[in-house]
Amino acid sequence: MVNVNKTTDKTRVAQVAGGGFSGLTAAIALRQNGWDVVLHEKSPELRAFGAGIYLWHNGLRVLEGIGCLNEVLEDSFTPPVYETWMHNKTVSKETFNGLPWRVMTRAHLHDALANRAREVGVEIRTNSEAVGAEASGKLKLASGEIVEGDLIVGADGVGSKVRDSLGFDQERWGAKDGIIRLIVPRHKDKLPHGEWDNVIDMWNHWPRVQRILYSPCNDRELYLGLMAPSADPRGSHVPLDLEVWMEMFPFLEPCLIDAAKIKDARYDTYQTTKLDSWSRGKVALVGDAAHAMCPALAQGAGCGMVNAFTLAQDIEKNASLEDALLEWEKAVRPITDLTQKLSADHAANRTMSYGNGFTPEALTAARFDPINRVYSWPQ
Ligand code: FAD
Ligand code: 5PR
Numbered sequence: 018m019v020n021v022n023k024t025t026d027k028t029r030v031a032q033v034a035g036g037g038f039s040g041l042t043a044a045i046a047l048r049q050n051g052w053d054v055v056l057h058e059k060s061p062e063l064r065a066f067g068a069g070i071y072l073w074h075n076g077l078r079v080l081e082g083i084g085c086l087n088e089v090l091e092d093s094f095t096p097p098v099y100e101t102w103m104h105n106k107t108v109s110k111e112t113f114n115g116l117p118w119r120v121m122t123r124a125h126l127h128d129a130l131a132n133r134a135r136e137v138g139v140e141i142r143t144n145s146e147a148v149g150a151e152a153s154g155k156l157k158l159a160s161g162e163i164v165e166g167d168l169i170v171g172a173d174g175v176g177s178k179v180r181d182s183l184g185f186d187q188e189r190w191g192a193k194d195g196i197i198r199l200i201v202p203r204h205k206d207k208l209p210h211g212e213w214d215n216v217i218d219m220w221n222h223w224p225r226v227q228r229i230l231y232s233p234c235n236d237r238e239l240y241l242g243l244m245a246p247s248a249d250p251r252g253s254h255v256p257l258d259l260e261v262w263m264e265m266f267p268f269l270e271p272c273l274i275d276a277a278k279i280k281d282a283r284y285d286t287y288q289t290t291k292l293d294s295w296s297r298g299k300v301a302l303v304g305d306a307a308h309a310m311c312p313a314l315a316q317g318a319g320c321g322m323v324n325a326f327t328l329a330q331d332i333e334k335n336a337s338l339e340d341a342l343l344e345w346e347k348a349v350r351p352i353t354d355l356t357q358k359l360s361a362d363h364a365a366n367r368t369m370s371y372g373n374g375f376t377p378e379a380l381t382a383a384r385f386d387p388i389n390r391v392y393s394w395p396q
Pocket of ligand 2: 070313
């Protein structure tokens with residue numbers, strides 16, 4: 018709904034840097050609240066990078082709030098069970114007590130957000146790279162142009178130039194494991210007898226640390242996350258070292274053969290970034306620019322989208338935008354901080370491998386409803 022309580026006739030302008038999941042969410046939510054929004058994406062086109070993604074109740078509620086949920090549900094999937102294996106034996110089967118969750122390709126989620134942004138009238142500028150910002154409400158572009166806004170949103174990812182230009186105090190650290198993420202055909206008819214609609218988190222600690230997170234996105238597409246320590250040259254090799262993965266996961270042969278054909282595969286390590294504050298004056302940071310986290314709880318984008326959505330709502334609550342940003346951070350940041358900490362602990366200790374890792378505490382972010390600001394699905 019447009020902002021019916023707006024007290025001034027002048028339409029407020031927001032400049033958003035970054036067209037990923039967080040930037041698009043912020044842009045749509047602000048536009049729905051009556052703002053004029055310009056979104057700057059440095060790439061020549063608006064598109065998603067990477068393979069698959071999980072969204073939970075929190076992220077799905079954001080999609081509902083910004084009018085994208087139906088499109089996302091159309092070609093995504095809720096597996097019947099989240100199964101964890103250790104050395105090929107089932108150690109847990111989790112269903113989260115009915116908590117909504119969904120697996121999809123990143124392209125599918127990104128397309129839905131980009132379509133909605135166009136539909137609500139966000140002005141999208143591609144080939145528009147932000148190089149810095151000023152707390153007074155200016156965004157500097159690589160072209161030399163300086164654009165002004167009542168609000169500047171830095172959603173330019175883990176390497177954020179908006180953030181780095183403003184001199185936030187930050188801590189950053191990495192994890193010892195990394196991952197190769199790919200989308201391959203499901204090949205359901207070629208796999209041996211098994212419950213291949215489940216998510217299966219297949220862990221091996223011995224003879225090598227090697228893990229595959231098997232995640233069906235729909236009837237056609239399978240998201241494979243192939244994890245190995247960065248110190249393991251064969252496990253972290255791209256394109257995939259077919260022999261070393263086939264040895265440990267022979268039953269996935271048809272999928273692994275296709276995975277090994279992907280020549281531009283990447284091995285990514287995990288980064289955590291923590292800032293002293295998420296805003297400076299009229300500039301707010303959302304998503305990985307503010308709080309990149311380990312993926313163990315699959316909440317980086319979920320938290321980024323919740324924070325982008327709540328930002329758009331909370332700046333309507335206070336006469337001063339600068340104060341509203343501080344209040345917004347105070348309200349939503351504890352969930353992100355907790356999730357970052359738990360995810361980092363899980364990644365460092367590989368604790369999800371023992372099963373039943375999605376405890377009520379681990380699901381704190383997932384259970385949050387950003388529309389009603391309550392925790393749904395008590396366990
Ligand atoms: P980004 O996705 O990095 O988007 C930033 C955008 O800004 C890009 O489009 C980029 O091109 C653009 N850009 C960059 N610099 C500039 C600039 N200077 N000017 C203009 N534009 C710029 N999260 C989940 O919720 N669920 C999961 O299952 C999940 N799995 C993950 C698995 C792994 C292995 C990893 C590493 C992360 C995972 N995450 C997951 C986290 C999630 O991927 C990120 O948190 C999310 O993509 C962050 O979105 P963002 O929009 O903040 O940043
Ligand atoms: N969960 C998900 C995921 O994509 C990853 C992890 C956990 C959904 C990495 O790809 O533990 O690294 C993880």
